[in-house]
Amino acid sequence: MLFIGTAAVVFGAGLFAASIVERRTESRLYFQMPKPIPDWEPRNEVWGQNFPRQYDSYMMTRDTTSVTRYAGSARIDYLEKYPELVVMWAGYAFARDYNQGRGHYYSVTDVHQTLRTVQPQPATCWACKSSDVPRVMNDIGAREFYRTPWVDMGPEMVNPIGCADCHDPDTMNLRITRPALVEAFERQGRDIQQASHQEMRSLVCAQCHVEYYFRGEDQYLTFPWDKGLGADAMEAYFDYHEFTDWVHALSKAPMLKAQHPDYELYRTGVHAERGVACADCHMPYRREGGIKYTHHHLQSPLNNITESCQVCHRESEATLRQNVYDRQDRISELRRIAEKNLARVHLEAAAAWDAGATDRDMEAVLQLIRHAQWRWDWVAAANSMGFHSPNEALRVLGTSIQRSQEARVLLARVLSQYGIPQPVQLPDYSTKEKAQQVVGLDMDDIRRQKAEFLDNVLPTWQEQARLREATYDQP
Ligand code: HEC
């Protein structure tokens, strides 16, 4: 008995010692910095010299082959897939070009390439695209940054989203580098410094994966969260401030464009309720021998269900994938109904204006259109096709459909009053090209301007950036 007891104790102590050694190696390997990283260092490869595993996995965001039912990292042309969107965005740059998001590695390239940046934009557009943003904001301040035209900031923005966006280079702790999030917290009377470690694992994402708008003359990047984070609360906020992103070219409705309220939608779901963070699903831990590290290949968790979901759920991979698709299919069904309604109502409103309808006739209709499209967009623009919070996504889409239907009922009265036969004869917008003609876009000219930018302007930006970075400490 004594022998067995002693053997067990020795064995236990051995395991304990081994685990301490393993942890020590882990922490040494994590935080041993052969080369200290200067503050605001934008270049991922410099950080990568200290942290090869995190860097190598980050570089996997270069992959563009993954395609799931509603997401993935391939470039998918949403305007081709859903031509109604062109009509819904008439008069706004999104009607020119709108693709599915790709990995963080492409964040700068994709902004160069999109046809939306042929139109003059403020530097605010760069705010969530590059690890050079914190560097420049540290130099000139956020207000000055936002005030600058997009093109003037071009030579400064070369490094895609990276380490400097989420980490403090001394401690490698997570840190918030974007003032808009800190300021949104302050206006709610909260201090982001008090956020828990687990909250930070979502808040670093909420620097960019959120709804925002450009406030005032300075195009000051602002989160519309003062009345709450839900679709209804943000709509009330924008109405209160009488903010509009643009006036619709067909219906003349004062429109809102939702960005990507990923964090806000997620917050209404059961995973957030149970304290599951963005990083739990999108940056799961990986083990390599004695080393456990955070896998930095941010992508669809459906490509890695074992590490992402099965840490908590016991169901098979097939079941979990099906659970996601079942929810997304339902949301997609309502989303399509909402979009078809909206494209139609914009065109019907245009017919009413053509027939001589007055501002008074149209006022209530336009407000309904504004709200219907905002609510559709709140779900459609958020990533995950509603998976982050399926019930809320369905509710918000339901209210969108209700509002666009109500607008159509009111419009039917206006149309009858002006003697327009119904149903209104609509133009053909069944493909992206046809829809772009309907809204009066000269796509050949826009493409020509883009080619001119890529051939002549971009190389000079890149050369200026190269010369600047040659003056940095070299790795
Ligand atoms: C419970 C796990 C889970 C949590 C927590 C979670 N997500 Fe997701 N996310 C998913 C799933 C599942 C999808 C859908 C993937 C698909 O359809 O291929 C997704 C999709 C996405 C996408 C689109 C991916 C693509 O391939 O285009 C983005 C971006 C995203 N999530 C960001 C976030 C952010 C930001 C947070 C936190 C605010 C978050 N997610 C929280 C599971 C999660």
Ligand code: HEC
């Ligand atoms: C500095 C801004 C920024 C931060 C911080 C950020 N993202 Fe992103 N994210 C983006 C942008 C921009 C894109 C789209 C890039 C493109 O399409 O070129 C993107 C794309 C993605 C995608 C789609 C990848 C794919 O393969 O389609 C996922 C998933 C994602 N982000 C998750 C997250 C999560 C989770 C966090 C927090 C841990 C996070 N992001 C933090 C800006 C950011």
Ligand code: HEC
């Ligand atoms: C979008 C935000 C984001 C970006 C960009 C990012 N990280 Fe991380 N990183 C995280 C999160 C979240 C964790 C998990 C932190 C935790 O739970 O303590 C993490 C953890 C780490 C850790 C701690 C050890 C570990 O693996 O858990 C290191 C080291 C690290 N990252 C290095 C890097 C390097 C190097 C880069 C650039 C190539 C980078 N990170 C880019 C969000 C990010």
Ligand code: HEC
């Ligand atoms: C860190 C733990 C954790 C991770 C990781 C996680 N979940 Fe969950 N999930 C939960 C908890 C907790 C609930 C709530 C169920 C409960 O409390 O009984 C839940 C609920 C669900 C539900 C039912 C609720 C709903 O929204 O319809 C589904 C489906 C689900 N998870 C799928 C997934 C998938 C798919 C992934 C991977 C992308 C994932 N979960 C990752 C913890 C997790």
